[in-house]
Amino acid sequence: MNVTVVGSINLDLVASAPHLPAAGETVTGATLARHPGGKGANQALAAHKLGAEVLLIGRVGDDTMADEALALLEAFGVELSGVQTDVEAPTGVALIAVDPSGENQIVVAAGANHTITQEQLWARIETPLIVQLELPIAVVEAAVGRATEFVCANLAPAQPVSEQLLRRCDLIVVNEIEAAFYGDLLHRGGGRVVVTYGAAGAVMFQRGEEVARAAPPEVTAVDATGAGDAFVGAIVVALLEGLEPADALAFACTAGALAATKAGAQPSLPTRAEVEALLRA
Template sequence: MSAPKITVVGSINLDIVAHADRLPLPGETVMGGALALYPGGKGANQALAARRLGAEVSMMARVGRDAHAGQALALLRAGGVDLSGVIEDDRHPTGVALIVVSSDGENQIVVTPGANGALAPEDVDAIPGAAICQLEVPLETVEAAARACEGFLALNLAPARPVPDTLLTRADLIVANESEAAFYGLDRLLAPGKRLAVTLGARGAVLYSSGVERARATPPAVTPVDTTGAGDTFVAALTLALLEGRAEADALAFACAAGAAATLHHGAQSSLPRREAVEDLMRR
């Protein structure tokens, strides 16, 4: 069977990550440890995760014409993601995410969109195959991608923001975590003929189809180091598994295992697992 072809329309960032024993409370200063720079952005994370798991992947995105862009694109380029649809923006800097990671792997994130916020509907070309979108780029661009996609559309409702019903209706797969699902309202997301995956953190995920629960899975037990890319890996893995024709329960278990595997190393993209690693983890 040929590898599924996926186009990711979304964000590319450079993650500036500070490690600390714990996350700060509001107004509190916590002394940190090492500071590191990692490629990131939800779109880029999902693109590289899908590629490492076996898909043929291309991206439509924007980065600045600056030093951060080279660092942000390095792992995508090395991983074989087609970057011909990534535009260098002369007016806006590459997006940056400021991240604090605690010793137990939890994180807090603030994103400055930069060039991601300038990704326009006219930057989106025809998408003959499947597509994955998130909400770190302008909503009108996500809507343009939904219209341009001729195949399977996966929509990750993160970060949570108001979206029109027409976008939800177009999506074949919607992925949201518990807080995002609460923001939109579960009843609104459980549309006839659509799949909805709700992630539950360490408790796994639930997959609904046409409003009915079809599968529930828990991830393999791991000791997380950094959870930054776990949700994005889940989105990519579930999309790929469904495109490959896996049964819903098997696809959800694969996605949960992939998300768990992504927490074992620092950095959103440097920790993204390959298919063999995920399948090995599932066999434990």
């Protein structure tokens, strides 16, 4: 199975703190870690570790942060011929605060992610496609318009998109906050819509009607960063392999739950064997 991901590539700077700060509050006693991240890169690696051959199209800066951001993708064999280097803009950075329960706050400095252009895309994207909204919307819409196969859009972070994009998507994935932002617009395209609810699981809709739901296994959460991206990679792989909606949701919920049990977005992404073992438990 071949999949193309058009998306963001970041270096995550993660501060594990006693609690998340309120507005104007300084929290001390944190520990700092650096991990590869970015929704596009995370979802590319997630799908790859679950069985897909993945091409990533994105952009990084000409700096040492790019080496860190691409390290795990290279190590696991994600195809990076679609990643270009910007000699002026820095590699994207996400500043992440995480509390002991795994809840987080994230601020993203997009850097080179926002200098990617439509010219960097393939003329036709002839494999299943995954996109998110951490790139310029015009580039995301161009990628979707050039796709000839299955299209999944993770509409995060929430922002206005065209109805044309929504109509082209075979699968839309959002969390409950994003679902509230888009409202009924999500269901105008006719494809499947999945809304995730964290530890409460996920629900799949078709034309506004519920068709399946699943809950994740109970795990001890350490860091929720990357759990949603693990879910996206997993649900795409599961549906492309022909799993029924309920089974696909269970597979994806399990992948997301496993990702929450380890620190960091990409270091926490589970393998196929790990997901299947927990499903059987």
